Amino acid sequence: MMISAYEKDVSWQAGVWAIVIHLLLLAALLLSFNWKAPQPLLNVAEVELWDSLPQSLPPLQVASPVETLPPVEVKEAPPHPPEKVEGQVLKTPEVDIALEKKRKELEQKKATEQLKKELGLEQKKQLAALQAEARKEEMQNSDKLLKEKKANETLKTMQQEALAEERAATQQAVATDKLAKSAASAGVVDEYRSKIQTKIRGNVNKSLCATASPELKFDIALLPTGEMTGLPKLLKSSGNKACDEAVERAIMASQPLPVPTDGLAFSQFKNLKLTFRPND
Amino acid sequence: MTVSVANDMSIFSLVVGASLPVQLVLVVLILTSLFSWWYIFIKLAIIKRAESSAEEFEAAFWAGGDLDKLFDSLGSGLRKTQGMASIFEAGFKEYVRHNQQPRMDVSDVMEVARRAMRAAYNRELDNLDSHLPFLASVGSVSPYIGLFGTVWGIMNAFRGLSNVAQATLSQVAPGIAEALVATAIGLFAAIPAVIAYNRFASSVDRLSVRYESFMEEFTNILQRKS
Numbered sequence: 001m002m003i004s005a006y007e008k009d010v011s012w013q014a015g016v017w018a019i020v021i022h023l024l025l026l027a028a029l030l031l032s033f034n035w036k037a038p039q040p041l042l043n044v045a046e047v048e049l050w051d052s053l054p055q056s057l058p059p060l061q062v063a064s065p066v067e068t069l070p071p072v073e074v075k076e077a078p079p080h081p082p083e084k085v086e087g088q089v090l091k092t093p094e095v096d097i098a099l100e101k102k103r104k105e106l107e108q109k110k111a112t113e114q115l116k117k118e119l120g121l122e123q124k125k126q127l128a129a130l131q132a133e134a135r136k137e138e139m140q141n142s143d144k145l146l147k148e149k150k151a152n153e154t155l156k157t158m159q160q161e162a163l164a165e166e167r168a169a170t171q172q173a174v175a176t177d178k179l180a181k182s183a184a185s186a187g188v189v190d191e192y193r194s195k196i197q198t199k200i201r202g203n204v205n206k207s208l209c210a211t212a213s214p215e216l217k218f219d220i221a222l223l224p225t226g227e228m229t230g231l232p233k234l235l236k237s238s239g240n241k242a243c244d245e246a247v248e249r250a251i252m253a254s255q256p257l258p259v260p261t262d263g264l265a266f267s268q269f270k271n272l273k274l275t276f277r278p279n280d
Numbered sequence: 281m282t283v284s285v286a287n288d289m290s291i292f293s294l295v296v297g298a299s300l301p302v303q304l305v306l307v308v309l310i311l312t313s314l315f316s317w318w319y320i321f322i323k324l325a326i327i328k329r330a331e332s333s334a335e336e337f338e339a340a341f342w343a344g345g346d347l348d349k350l351f352d353s354l355g356s357g358l359r360k361t362q363g364m365a366s367i368f369e370a371g372f373k374e375y376v377r378h379n380q381q382p383r384m385d386v387s388d389v390m391e392v393a394r395r396a397m398r399a400a401y402n403r404e405l406d407n408l409d410s411h412l413p414f415l416a417s418v419g420s421v422s423p424y425i426g427l428f429g430t431v432w433g434i435m436n437a438f439r440g441l442s443n444v445a446q447a448t449l450s451q452v453a454p455g456i457a458e459a460l461v462a463t464a465i466g467l468f469a470a471i472p473a474v475i476a477y478n479r480f481a482s483s484v485d486r487l488s489v490r491y492e493s494f495m496e497e498f499t500n501i502l503q504r505k506s
Binding site for chain 1: 315320322324
């Protein structure tokens with residue numbers, strides 16, 4: 001605004017100071033308002049699900065205290081009785097009998113311990129074998145998963161080719177948009193966009209969309225949880241009302257939709273324009 | 281996945297995620313804040329300069345030297361005199377000019393000098409008062425602008441939730457946090473403006489009292505002289 005002549009010599013300095021103050025405010029906001037809440041993962045108990053050896057594990061755990069605790073008692077016990085015995089050797093032969101009994105008991109205990117140990121070893125061997133089997137199964141499962149992933153990836157590439165035009169349009173929008181300057185966030189946006197489309201595609205009743213390659217456009221408003229804040233708006237109809245309704249039902253059925261957890265990337269999904277081709 | 285939603289909120293993502301009216305409000309508030317801080321620093325420098333120059337001039341004036349010499353030393357500097365010196369200059373110039381004319385009565389000469397000093401005084405006060413109305417209106421209005429942005433943002437946040445059966449805190453919280461940023465920026469603009477306005481207004485008042493008392497005293501001295 002108006003700066004009179006007598007203020008001109010200080011105005012530059014004052015402007016610099018004002019900018020410095022605002023940069024300080026920005027820094028303070030960025031530092032203190034970084035709401036990185038402690039990840040709830042720390043409180044969540046992790047559970048592993050095992051298909052095999054549900055019964056072989058508990059005996060081992062039960063057996064181990066039995067194995068470890070008694071020997072200590074047994075080893076401490078012998079030194080005491082002999083002392084008493086030496087003083088009373090002639091008087092009471094019954095003590096010998098008692099001693100013999102104790103020895104027999106000890107031997108029996110040792111035998112049972114050995115048996116138990118052997119049993120434990122066998123159990124351990126069984127366990128190892130079972131674990132090896134489990135690992136093999138896991139390996140096989142992971143192979144299957146890998147194959148599925150590869151299949152999914154090929155599917156994705158197919159879809160990406162099909163969506164090349166729309167991609168170009170979104171990239172233009174992104175380029176004009178201040179929000180998504182970084183290429184990384186654009187990649188995340190595309191990734192989740194294709195995730196959303198595959199999820200909806202799974203729920204579409206394709207028999208209702210008989211024509212060659214109908215194209216629909218929907219406007220969807222999303223919450224951070226992946227739910228919609230209203231009904232999807234049809235921007236471009238396929239020309240077939242039944243097909244439009246089928247796709248709309250599919251969108252409703254596939255809630256919650258996959259959305260990025262990152263707040264900055266999610267801001268692109270608040271109002272999502274989705275182009276959809278059910279027959280591709 | 282849904283557990284960690286909205287845990288990561290930086291101020292940047294809040295601003296970027298806000299709706300267009302809220303972003304406009306934020307832009308307006310940041311601009312007014314920049315201007316008000318600019319004026320605050322300008323006024324700080326100007327008022328400080330006026331106070332120190334008044335100090336200097338009073339010391340020179342009451343040192344008891346010849347007024348003609350003082351007037352010459354002020355006029356010798358090429359730059360325009362400011363503050364108390366300019367009042368003295370205007371009054372003394374008129375006094376000298378009219379005192380040389382024999383027809384003028386003493387009271388008339390005094391009246392002329394007084395008018396000249398009054399005019400210079402008003403000019404000085406006008407300079408000192410500049411930008412203070414802007415600071416006052418920023419201090420009183422910018423909280424309301426921020427509040428408008430907040431209300432708009434919260435309205436949007438709740439309207440979006442109207443179709444959701446069970447609204448959880450994690451769905452409501454980001455919208456409200458976004459909206460509250462507008463209030464925060466509004467307060468950030470308002471608080472310094474109010475403080476600066478009050479401080480500058482009292483400094484200008486004290487300076488004006490100082491100028492006025494100098495005018496009275498200088499009139500007395502001139503009357504004695506003639």
